[in-house]
Amino acid sequence: MDIKNETEIYVCQICGNENGNMEYAAREMMYGLRHQFKYFQCNACDCLQIGEIPENMSPYYPSGYYSFTKFEEKKFKGFIGSIRKWKYASLVSKNILLQKFTRIITGKADYDIFKGLDVNIDTKILDVGSGNGSSFLYPLAEAGFKNLLGCDPYLSKSISYKNGLEITNSEIYEISGKWNVITFHHSFEHIGDPIKTLLKVSELLSPNGVAILRIPTTSSFAWKKYRTNWVQLDAPRHFFIHSIRSMQKLADLAKLDFYKVEYDSTAFQFLGSEKYIKDESLFSVYPKGFKKGIITYFEKLKYKKMARKLNKEKNGDQAAFYFRLVG
Numbered sequence: 001m002d003i004k005n006e007t008e009i010y011v012c013q014i015c016g017n018e019n020g021n022m023e024y025a026a027r028e029m030m031y032g033l034r035h036q037f038k039y040f041q042c043n044a045c046d047c048l049q050i051g052e053i054p055e056n057m058s059p060y061y062p063s064g065y066y067s068f069t070k071f072e073e074k075k076f077k078g079f080i081g082s083i084r085k086w087k088y089a090s091l092v093s094k095n096i097l098l099q100k101f102t103r104i105i106t107g108k109a110d111y112d113i114f115k116g117l118d119v120n121i122d123t124k125i126l127d128v129g130s131g132n133g134s135s136f137l138y139p140l141a142e143a144g145f146k147n148l149l150g151c152d153p154y155l156s157k158s159i160s161y162k163n164g165l166e167i168t169n170s171e172i173y174e175i176s177g178k179w180n181v182i183t184f185h186h187s188f189e190h191i192g193d194p195i196k197t198l199l200k201v202s203e204l205l206s207p208n209g210v211a212i213l214r215i216p217t218t219s220s221f222a223w224k225k226y227r228t229n230w231v232q233l234d235a236p237r238h239f240f241i242h243s244i245r246s247m248q249k250l251a252d253l254a255k256l257d258f259y260k261v262e263y264d265s266t267a268f269q270f271l272g273s274e275k276y277i278k279d280e281s282l283f284s285v286y287p288k289g290f291k292k293g294i295i296t297y298f299e300k301l302k303y304k305k306m307a308r309k310l311n312k313e314k315n316g317d318q319a320a321f322y323f324r325l326v327g
Contacts, residue, residue, distance in 0.1 A: 010040040010051060014194070014246045017044035023051070026228045026235035028060065032281025037235045039228075041218065046243030048218050053192055053239055060237050061154055071134035073162060076142050088139035092119065109264060110136055110185070113212050113320050119181065121145050126179040126204065128152075128197075129187020132159060133167045136185055141165040151175055152187075172197060178206040184213045186318075189238040198254035202325065211256070211323040214264070219243045221310050222269040222317035231272025231282065232317055247321050256323040265316025267303035 011018045020043035028035045038051035054060075076084055092111050119125075121144045127137050130150030137150050141163040150167040151174070159167040168174075173196075182201055191197050201211045216232035217223075218241055223230050233241065242250070244261065251258035272282055310316040 012042035012045060012047060013049060013240070014047045014242075015042060015045040015249050017042050019043060024048075024228050026233050028235055029231075029276050030234060030237075030282045031060075031062070032284065033059070035236070039233070039235065042246070045246040045249050046218050047246035048223070048233070048241040048243075050236060050239050054236055057236070065154075071132045071138065076138075076163075084139070085142050089143040092140065092143055092145075094120075112264070113183070113214065113262070114181075117181070117210060122147060123180045124178070124206070125149075125181045125183065126151070126175060127183045127185065128172045129184055129190060130167055131155070133161070133165055136183070137165055137167070138163070149175070172200050172204075175200075175204060177204070178209070179204050180206050180209050182209065182211040184211075184215070186214055186216070188213045189215050189234075189241055192239055194240050194242075194250060195253055198250050198256065198323075201323070202254045202256055205325055207325065209324065213247075213321045213323070214318065215321065216241055216318045217243060219245075219315075220265070220269075220317040221315045222265070222273060226273040226277070229273050229276040230317070231269065231276060242321075251323055254323075255326055257326050258321065258323055260322040261314070261319050262322075263311040263314055263316035263319045265307050265311055265318045267300055267307050269307065269317040270303040271300065 008023070009018050010021045010023065012021065021040045022043070024039045024041070025036050026039050027033075028037070037054075039048055040051060041048045075081060088111075092114060123145070124147040125137070125140070125145065127133070127148075127150045130137055130152050132155070133150045137148050138161065141148055141161065146164070148165055150165070151170045151172060152167065153169065153171045155167065155169040158169045159165075161167075182204060188194065188197070198211075205211060216234075216238070222232070223241075232238070240246075248258050250256075275282060275284065307316060
C-alpha cells in the first residue's frame, strides 16, 4: 500500500534531500510474517530506503536463511563432482567458445560479471556478504582460484573449507590488503551504511581493481509496476535499494568511477511479485495438480522472455554496477 505522509519528514541518507519524498508501507513476505515497515523513495536520487532499521534483525535471518544453510563439500567429490568442477572451470575459462557453450547448457550466469575483465586463478577476489560461499566463491576455489576471501557478519562462525577457501564472520571494515575484484552479490542492499561501505571498497581496491555490485534497482519496470508487492523490496532485509542516480551519487562520494551497468534480471521479478499480490509468502507452496503445473510452466516461459526483453531495454529489476578507482 502506498502512503503519502505530509507530517513526517524523511531525509535521504544518500543525497540529503528531504523534499517530496514518497512514503510506502511494505510487509515482510519472504516468510509471510507480514510485519509492516515504513520505506520512502527519495524525490531527488530515487533511492528507496527503510525509514528506520529494526534494532533486532535476527527474526528476519533465521537459521534456515538460504545463504547460511550448511554447504556439503561432497557435492564436488567423485564422478559427479568432477563434472561440476569442469563446469565451473569452463565458466571462467579464457576459451570464450567453451565459456559460452557451458553458459548455455547450464544457465548459470554468476560469472558473466567477469566478461571484459582480466580474471585468472591468481586474481585476488573478495566477496562481501558471501553467506557460506557456496554459490560464488566455493566453485571458483574448486576451479583452481587461489586468492579468494568471503566475509559476512551474519554467519554464526567463520568457515575454513578443505579446498583452501576462507569465509570470515566479519564486516568489510575488518578486511585489509588490496584486491583486484570486490563483489557484492545481492548483499549491498542489506548494508546499513552504503556510503561508509563504498569508501572502504575504494580503500581496498588495487590500482586497476574493479568493484561489482549486483543488486536490485528501482530503475526498473518491476518497481514501477508492483511497488510494495515487488518481491525484491524484501522488507525489512533490504535497507537501501538504489537507482542509477543514487549509485552515481555514491560513486561521487567515494571518489570512484561508476563506468558500467549490466542488467541481469530474471523471471523471479514476476513470479515472486505475483505471489505477493495474492497475499502469498515467497516460500508458500503452489497447490498440487496437473492444471496448475502446466499454467506455472508456461508462466515461467513467458516471464523469462519478458525478463530478457527488459534487460536489453535496461529496465530489468536487478543489475551489476561496475566501479573502479578514478584516474
